[in-house]
Amino acid sequence: MTSTARPGVPGAGGLPTGTGYAPCHHGELLQGVFRDGEGHRCAGLVTLPMAGPGSDARFVRRPGTPPEALTVLPADRAKAARAAALTVAECARRAALPPCGGELRLTGDIPVGLGMGSSTSDVIAAVRAVADSYGLRLPADTVARLAVRAELACDPLMLDGRPVLFAQREGRVLEVLGPALPPLVVVGCTLGGGEPVDTLALPARTPAEAGADEVRAYERLRAMLRRAVATGDVRLLGEVATASARRGQQVLRHPEFEALTAVARRAGAVGVQIAHSGAVAGVLFDPAAPGLRHRVRDCVRGLDAHAIPATRTFTTLTTLTTVTTGKEPAHGPARRGVDRPTGPDTPRQPARLPAL
Template structure:
């Protein structure tokens, strides 16, 4: 009898499970080819120059130059509801009527451009800055809403189209839909009067809040049609425009500060901030290049040349002096930081301006 062959027990080979990495997917398209869209738009820190200017045809029109501020941005998410009426729009948080109006206008524009049906949906707004401070909160909401709707329709609207929709939605718009270059912008018409140069000179801004930071009701401010501006007044603003153009071309922070201070002083005729003299006195004592004040809010800033000697000491002295006058400092920032547009609206890199090779001093966290 031949004994049965002995078989070795089977070896168990451990199997390594390798996780498969997949790219994040966008939400599935809704009927009609629409998706949930997102949009983003920056805010700003008030104006460097604001007044009445002449356009290329010699016509008087209101115009402004804003001070860019890296960081805070308004964000919007548009979730379409195909089959609903275009004006059937839910807005979160409630009360953002300008952004809601912009979304409805954007739906009509995007439906016309894409050939898809217009519909309502939900618009959800987050981020940004508090309203009423003159930092472009409403325009940021409006532009983010327009971009979110366009993204939902698979489109990217050109800046001039966004500007037209923004003006229709809120009557006057800041140039936050543009690429960051300093422009003289006709805020009631949504068009660029002049590109002043590739970029502002680098600035360090010590922000502060006037009037205790209370919001300003822009609609309550007295408004005068540009056509009623006197010839001397227009000549004064055109002179400031020419000086600002030179400051941008030469990288002259001191000249830019003089223009901003002169514009703020003219704005005092309407805004009448009681702290204005204290603000300009602090700027003089700490060696700031000048001051800038939002034309429709309470935010203000003291402007410094980042290449100035003893910058850290100047900034700290500035904050202490503001505090001594009861003017709360808010944030210190530099204008040379990049302002991102978001993945759906990323433009080219911001062009370098005069003097951008100078590295700003590292600032204390304030």
């Protein structure tokens, strides 16, 4: 459902203006090839939500201008620009107005190339800002469809942290795993020296090319994750994430992966997770485990001893509170009080979250 169309909030020069925000994630808990409800194979993933870094967008709509007169700042955000153009066409149709041009301005602090969903975050923020300029709030499945058209595959950031198995190349939910993930404490780090991963250079396989044994293995992990969410079993969740991460090494081949898992075992973690299309990784802890602070300190020291840079220690509890209380983050208005510079060379730096 969408709201009734209303004029966007007037911006500079009295033009209708909309804002949007989208979060990031911290890589995946599970990624592989699965079967949908009709038995068809699909690439799918379950992301690990993380509060903090995100993308803000502001769109100034210029009625009466041709739709190709659409600009974006920074100018290198081509995927967000495509998303904005597609959303203008969608919203103009819904509002019975002619498509027009405008200016999209993006700001954000998500590290690029680490597998944290920076491009999807830009795209979704852009979609929400354009829709907001028309006085519309597009449903999540429409946002997902527009995002896939803009960037060919997208992360489920439009769903605001709910644990779902998501077909990233099709923009649809394969399964809602439950209302919330079991609570986790995550010690984040980067592999491969933190260098961005060129996902286009990775070996590409279609779901049809996956072997039957491989699909069955992923379906077993899916069933285990479903059970972990239903029962709040943090240890079982960690087992699934570690198994998925290990499978991902067949493509990523991070030289530090065995050291990462060894550090996790010694620190009493429940497992590890990685970004299957990036360098970010995490050591997963049960927040109810005794001596948690000591375990986390041991983990950070162990990572340092293996020259694996620790980036942030965070908990999923903030995200889960949002989901379980039913209080959705604002999709339209961007976060206030954040003044980030824009420009083609604007660096995206990882925002260090408070350590435990």
